[in-house]
Amino acid sequence: MKKNILYIAIALILGLVGGYFFFGNDSDTANQKSPTHNHSSENTKQMWTCSMHPQIMQPEPSDCPICGMDLIPAETGAEGLAANEIKMTENAMALANIQTTIVGNGAASEDDGIISLSGKIATNEENNSVQASYFDGRIERLNVNYEGQKVNRGQLLATIYAPNLVAAQQELLTTASLKESQPALYKAVRNKLKLWKLSEKQIEAIETSGQVRENFPIYATVSGTVTMVMAAEGDYVKQGQPILKVSNLNSVWAEFNVYENQISQFKKGQKIKVSTNAYVNKEFDATISFIDPVLNNATRTVTLRATLSNKEDLFKPGMFVTGKIEGITQATSSGTVTIPASAVLWTGERSLVYIKTNPNEPVFEMREVTLENRLGENYQVSSGLNNGDEIVTNGTFTVDAAAQLQGKKSMMNKTGGKTMTGHEGHVGMQDGADNKVNETSSMEIKLPKEFQEKFQSVLNAYLKMKDAFVANDTKQISILAKTTSITLKSTDRTSLGKMEQSHINKSIEMLDDIASNDNLKMQREYLVVLNKNMVPIAMSLEDIAPMLYVQKCPMANKNKGAVWLSADRDIRNPYYGDKMLTCGSVIEEIK
Template sequence: MKKYIIYIAILVGGLLLGYVFFGTSNEGNSSTVEISESTESQMWTCSMHPQIMQPEPADCPICGMDLIPAESGAEGLAANEIKMTENAMALANIQTTIVGNTSDSEENSLLLSGKIMPNEEGNAVQASYFEGRIEKLNINFTGEEVRKGQLLATIYAPALVAAQQELLTAASMKESQPALYKAVRNKLKLWKLSESQIDKIEASGKVQENFPIYATVSGTVSEKMAEEGDYVKQGQPIVKVSNLSTVWAMFDAYENQISQLKEGQKITVITNAYPSKEFEATISFIDPSLNTQSRTVSVRAILNNKEGLFKPGMFVTSKVQMSRSNEKQSNISIPASAVLWTGKRSLVYVKTNPSEPIFEMREVGLGAKQGDMYIILDGLKNGEEVVTNGTFTVDAAAQLQGKKSMMNSSGQEKIDPKNHLAEIERQEVPLKFQNQLKMVFDNYMVIEKALVNDNSETPKTAANELLKSIKNVDMTLVNDEPGHSHWMLLEKELRRSASAISKTSDIKEQRDHFSSLSAHLINAIKTFGINKKVYVDYCPMVNEDSGAFWLSTEKEILNPYYGASMLRCGEISDEIE
């Protein structure tokens, strides 16, 4: 009987186990499928090295830390679209503009900058025609008006004293030796003595010691080249006289503007001295040689200046009406501040959703620059909305989200800090410009070291010094037009970030703006250089794991975004020679 009870118990137990394993199999399979699908879509990354992306949990191959689940992509965004937060938009003061066709009036003109110069065709140098000492100089100052025939100076000339004695001797023998007499008179004429002066000497029978020099042209004294009491040689200049009844307006035109200019073309000239007046001029000369340093061509126009309104050295701008091609086409123009330039590509950021801060990078073809506007040959459509302020900040967000950007032409799942500057091409600029930019860098390093030491007071004063250094950078030293516009855009962003740092003692706000300051200065130094080797450091944990860069002169990592709390967090991502 006991044996049967054991058999029954085994049977019941078997039925219960069968129910547990097989009765719930459908539910188990469903759960397994869900977990499997979830696992297949989940990617894993490293909090310290976000470029690492793996389909399953493991250790980071760089630092050995455990990988963490990566954030899933934003819903509804295209492959190269990015979405920014409202806070980031406000912090960077990001502004957009709807682009449109160029008009037939204002925007269909080319603006050139230049300055007024004396008309060299009206310049004259008054020289001494004989050797001697200036006894009296009747020109008192530069800018003095002189008239033709006016006495300029009186000179004691020993050679003329001897020549006069020869004249008096020859005059007593002119009947017997007329050829000698004539030769002596001609000799005096070569020293610019007039017939009446020679006759006066001959009639008086006395030698004259001091001789006058008269102005041969009317005009304005532009330079005194000798002083009273000086001993001058024959042919040595005494004063330079400029006739300012007409003046030259000299402009610099970039290579991509030359095709719009030709000799005989009418232009309108505007000056700050008379902002409400427009003056008509004609292009009289276009330099056949290109200045290889500035990559510009000199363009000259003649201005009527009988009223004396134009002063040499005065800055002027010219408006040149551009010719349209015979093809019926309407070009799109955008503000120069919207364009990012890498040396290889010209880029803009388009707002793809009018109601949300969603942007996409677009490569564009640049045409001629008209004032503060660029003609867009391709890449944009009429009515599209582009970022015109805070463009670098939008690009930085695209970089960190692994989308197409200024530094990354193809796009990848996460930014690779080792290659984030690969797309920027070095532009050749004078050493003087690099030294000026280095002064900006030196002030930047003062801010950085203060933040490393958790000091919030020093950055305020250092930021003000940095603003002064930016002001001292001579942008005219930048060689060509895209580089010139690129620096102007960088300068604007550098000023904005530095100004924000100078106005707050909140170290968190200072570090937020320091991130933007660093991004723009890295771009500037990569583009133009500072004649010094620097390191670009990167920390992936800044800005809620979005990451941020900074510049350093040392290989040792000293993190300005965390200070003492995480001083060694980060890595060297690039070296700029």
């Protein structure tokens, strides 16, 4: 019995010792491996970004320091992507409202081939008439003395003191007593008074009363609306000198500007649908009645005119209108496809789109395309795309910004490679080789030295106008836009290439539209187009002072994004003013 107890005790001791060495070593090993596992977890820690400002990266969820939007999870890896492909999260896609369309998929849109034109209502000059003085004299009273006043045929317009008529009346009274003996002389005096537009009734009244009148009335010969007052009470006027300009507004002209590359799409007699913001749900039928045979050298456009019936007095001269017209069908190559204009990023010589390379995941890559005609809100593409390709049609600027930040090929970076880095809500240029992006983007436009020197004064005027946009000062915007336009028109553009002149001419057109408009919303819409043309010119300058920043708000232009120039690095958004003053980022430095 004692031996059995001893054997059991020895077995227990050996079991405990063996268990210690076996399990203790595993525990130590596990303890040693644990820190390695934790470290790996730290390496894959989730980062957070802003869907509208992807340069923002934060280690934890919070608000975007630029626009205040909630941050979303950022991609933690890019495994399996090609060199210039980028991948976006589903949340980023939704928040930035990125939409795609398959090229050639489905039936053609009802708007295919429809060309949109912008224009203004003008008075129908065929219905204009001038009310003039029929004799020399001084205007004693002007009964119609402001623009917009309605006049009717036979209405008293003015009363004039006419010394010549006083003498002619004396002749009439003298010859009236001699009309039996000298009827020819009597008839000649009466005819002279008729030439001065005195009626038979007036002449008879003078003859019957025997009294000489000093002041004579002028009556309207037509009915209409006064469009210009050309004299004032107390003025001395000559025979035939205009006093009032009157227009019959029962019909008006809708005048549109048509670019060179669109001229072949129009001819007299085509039907056009005219609409205006004043009557949102209405369209008015008109017919093209005139196409100007002379091209405007400044804007490179011709005037297209349609006559509109205006018996209900709906259209006011100066009113902005939009025309929609079906262009004349032209033969195109078999490889031509049509895409929405919103899908295209244009840098001057290059036209770019973003194609979805993976049908099941949000993976995109930039592709250059060759554009042909623009038909309404669509472009014809002759090369670069095929039927079945899926492209970004909304939010293209946002995708391009993500590509820039990841160092992929993009609108501003033809070759790829890191070009920008985020810092406190801004994007600035890196030092060294990365500064070559300036050189890359400026190769598209070539500007003579003399033009560059004079363009500096244009930029100075532009920057003041931009500050007026920030301040929401409509009146000052118009004044400074006119100043910028005049300065730009004074530059010598004869040595510029076709593309450079296109940028300048479009800039002048937009500046003139801004200057002539008193609606802040419309002025900002014109500013978007102005900046699309001004920024490439500014980026091509070789020497500029002070340094300029190209800044961009991804939410402007109906979430399509819009750029502007600023002399200050701090964001002051001209598209929203104090509503979203600091929304935006620096995407380029011009030194």
